[in-house]
Amino acid sequence: MATEGRLIDVSGGLGARLGAETQLRPLRAVVRFLRTKPLGSIGAAIVLAIILLAIFAPLIAPYGLDNRVIAERMQNPSMKHLLGTDELGRDILSRVIYGARVSAFVGFGSVLIATVIAAAIGMVSGFFGGKVDLIIQRLVDMWIAFPFLILLLAFMAVFGTPFGKAHLGPVTLEPSQQRAAQIIVILGLLFAIRDSRVVRGATMAIRNNTYVEAGRGLGASNLRILLSYILPNIAPPLLVLATLQLGTAILAESTLGFLGFGIPDPVPSWGHMLSGAARARVRIDPWLAFWPGLAISLSVFAFNMLGDALRDVLDPRLRGSR
Amino acid sequence: MTRYFAQRFLLVIPTLLGVTVIVFSLLRLVPGGAATALLGENATPEQAAALQHTLGLDQPIALQYVQWVGGMLHGDLGKSLLNQTPISHDIAVRIGWTFELGAFALLFSLLVALPIGIFAAIRQDSILDYLARSSAIAFLSIPSFWFATLLIVYGSMGLQVGGLHLQFTAPLGREIDADLGHNLSLVIPPALILGFGLSGSVMRLTRTQMLEVMRQDYIRTAQAKGLELWVVIARHALRNALIPVITIIGLQVPVLVGGSVILEQIFSLPGMGYYLVQAVSQRDITAIQGVVLVSATLVILSNLFVDFTYSVLDPRIRNA
Numbered sequence: 001m002a003t004e005g006r007l008i009d010v011s012g013g014l015g016a017r018l019g020a021e022t023q024l025r026p027l028r029a030v031v032r033f034l035r036t037k038p039l040g041s042i043g044a045a046i047v048l049a050i051i052l053l054a055i056f057a058p059l060i061a062p063y064g065l066d067n068r069v070i071a072e073r074m075q076n077p078s079m080k081h082l083l084g085t086d087e088l089g090r091d092i093l094s095r096v097i098y099g100a101r102v103s104a105f106v107g108f109g110s111v112l113i114a115t116v117i118a119a120a121i122g123m124v125s126g127f128f129g130g131k132v133d134l135i136i137q138r139l140v141d142m143w144i145a146f147p148f149l150i151l152l153l154a155f156m157a158v159f160g161t162p163f164g165k166a167h168l169g170p171v172t173l174e175p176s177q178q179r180a181a182q183i184i185v186i187l188g189l190l191f192a193i194r195d196s197r198v199v200r201g202a203t204m205a206i207r208n209n210t211y212v213e214a215g216r217g218l219g220a221s222n223l224r225i226l227l228s229y230i231l232p233n234i235a236p237p238l239l240v241l242a243t244l245q246l247g248t249a250i251l252a253e254s255t256l257g258f259l260g261f262g263i264p265d266p267v268p269s270w271g272h273m274l275s276g277a278a279r280a281r282v283r284i285d286p287w288l289a290f291w292p293g294l295a296i297s298l299s300v301f302a303f304n305m306l307g308d309a310l311r312d313v314l315d316p317r318l319r320g321s322r
Numbered sequence: 323m324t325r326y327f328a329q330r331f332l333l334v335i336p337t338l339l340g341v342t343v344i345v346f347s348l349l350r351l352v353p354g355g356a357a358t359a360l361l362g363e364n365a366t367p368e369q370a371a372a373l374q375h376t377l378g379l380d381q382p383i384a385l386q387y388v389q390w391v392g393g394m395l396h397g398d399l400g401k402s403l404l405n406q407t408p409i410s411h412d413i414a415v416r417i418g419w420t421f422e423l424g425a426f427a428l429l430f431s432l433l434v435a436l437p438i439g440i441f442a443a444i445r446q447d448s449i450l451d452y453l454a455r456s457s458a459i460a461f462l463s464i465p466s467f468w469f470a471t472l473l474i475v476y477g478s479m480g481l482q483v484g485g486l487h488l489q490f491t492a493p494l495g496r497e498i499d500a501d502l503g504h505n506l507s508l509v510i511p512p513a514l515i516l517g518f519g520l521s522g523s524v525m526r527l528t529r530t531q532m533l534e535v536m537r538q539d540y541i542r543t544a545q546a547k548g549l550e551l552w553v554v555i556a557r558h559a560l561r562n563a564l565i566p567v568i569t570i571i572g573l574q575v576p577v578l579v580g581g582s583v584i585l586e587q588i589f590s591l592p593g594m595g596y597y598l599v600q601a602v603s604q605r606d607i608t609a610i611q612g613v614v615l616v617s618a619t620l621v622i623l624s625n626l627f628v629d630f631t632y633s634v635l636d637p638r639i640r641n642a
Contacts, residue, residue: 039456142340145618145625149580150598154345154614157602158352251465255584258467259599274468286475293468300463308459 040309046302054104061094066266095268102269107249113188122199156261176267202234236314247303399612409612419593424578430517439528461522512585527570572628
């Protein structure tokens with residue numbers, strides 16, 4: 001709005017900072033999303049269901065997570081046990097619901113760590129360029145040369161099997177919690193290294209834009225530019241990346257569980273429920289193998305669909321290019 | 323071109339060096355030391371110290387590193403901490419299986435994913451496209467160990483009814499150049515499953531590349547000249563879309579190496595992945611080191627190969 005011939009930025013720079021690259025008007029965007037992206041919406045619904053199951057597991061699960069009734073073991077699905085029972089007589093439905101807790105916790109925890117670290121590394125590398133970028137990228141090159149699962153397994157070997165209680169200051173951790181913490185941290189770090197490349201690319205794409213120059217002209221420090229100008233504008237691809245990474249995290253955690261290096265019994269994790277030990281019994285009772293795997297597949301599928309839909313919606317380059 | 327290749331090759335050396343440092347220090351980070359890890363929590367300090375000395379783990383770290391790298395250059399990866407067998411031999415015997423598994427899996431995934439990806443790009447937003455995209459995402463969402471388990475259980479149930487008997491396990495230590503029929507029957511089932519899992523991402527990447535190529539002006543020109551769509555694709559689009567597909571294939575190598583771990587476990591295929599899982603459960607530090615190093619080297623070499631192929635196929639890279 002021009003007053004007395006001078007241009008006054010009434011928003012105080014808000015326009016540039018709140019995403020000059022993409023415009024998000026929340027509620028209307030959500031409705032439009034539901035209408036135009038049916039698959040993504042289904043994905044979103046499943047994700048929501050998982051989160052709710054994870055939070056309200058004790059209220060939703062008919063039995064506990066380790067409710068052993070040997071007399072009732074290896075039963076097929078029935079009215080009493082909707083998904084049947086496992087080899088120790090535990091209700092599979094309840095264990096699958098509690099398993100959502102593990103997957104959600106490990107998934108969101110690791111992706112949160114990964115996103116924060118990746119953003120830091122990627123923005124610094126992409127924004128400053130030059131020697132800093134060169135050194136950081138060489139280091140990243142080294143780490144991504146390792147196949148993901150192999151490196152993950154190597155870390156699990158370094159940690160060993162947790163047993164007994166561990167004390168971290170005021171907090172005491174059970175073995176299963178220790179293992180969960182180990183997995184979350186390692187997954188977070190490994191994802192962060194890979195994701196930092198994407199963040200770097202996104203940062204480099206916008207670091208020469210006019211509003212960044214304008215910010216500098218206003219006297220903004222590098223830190224301020226990074227946090228107030230760059231970060232909000234790389235948030236969309238970062239969000240897409242995080243969503244897709246959640247699917248990967250769940251797959252990684254369940255793979256660890258399957259191979260026997262994940263979160264130990266009695267805490268139910270979907271991968272572990274499908275593990276080698278369970279496989280032997282699967283020939284007697286095929287239902288054992290079915291449900292946890294279905295849970296994993298549905299969750300990962302949901303995150304992938306949601307991520308894809310978000311990418312289609314948020315990427316300004318793809319909009320209107322049909 | 324030789325200059326480009328030489329340049330790329332030189333860049334690989336610091337990466338490889340960094341990789342060896344990472345592998346070495348990673349496994350020295352074991353809390354309590356590798357010897358304690360091997361002996362378990364009940365080891366006395368004297369036992370641990372004695373084992374450390376026997377295994378040469380009490381020498382200065384830098385010296386150990388130099389010895390290790392020096393040994394590597396002679397093809398010696400050290401001895402397994404558990405049974406003192408030379409690791410390079412252990413890996414050499416097993417890597418054939420992993421290679422076979424990976425190669426077949428890649429072949430299957432390409433056979434499935436390339437045509438579907440191209441077709442989905444041409445008929446963008448059609449029902450077929452949506453179907454292809456959804457199934458691609460489904461394939462990469464389904465954990466291979468679940469798919470494999472279901473296939474084995476339900477498949478063997480069905481096959482028993484049909485009177486067939488498919489062997490799903492391989493004896494350990496079996497030589498790779500055994501009788502071809504038997505060899506294939508052991509490798510094809512896991513390769514199919516691994517291939518399916520891969521085909522999801524390959525299909526999506528192919529589709530994206532194809533879409534980008536189809537938007538180019540020269541495609542429009544070719545069509546404007548009156549050429550049939552299929553001719554346009556075969557003569558112009560395909561060649562240019564396939565170049566990034568080479569990169570895509572290169573990207574699958576780490577996925578293949580990782581995926582083979584799972585499938586070798588399920589099908590008891592005595593490959594490198596199976597060896598790794600064994601070593602991890604027994605915390606055989608040097609063996610793990612060996613496998614991790616070999617895997618990383620394979621990935622780096624395959625990236626180099628992909629870059630080289632790229633420069634051969636795309637003159638723009640060559641003459642940059």
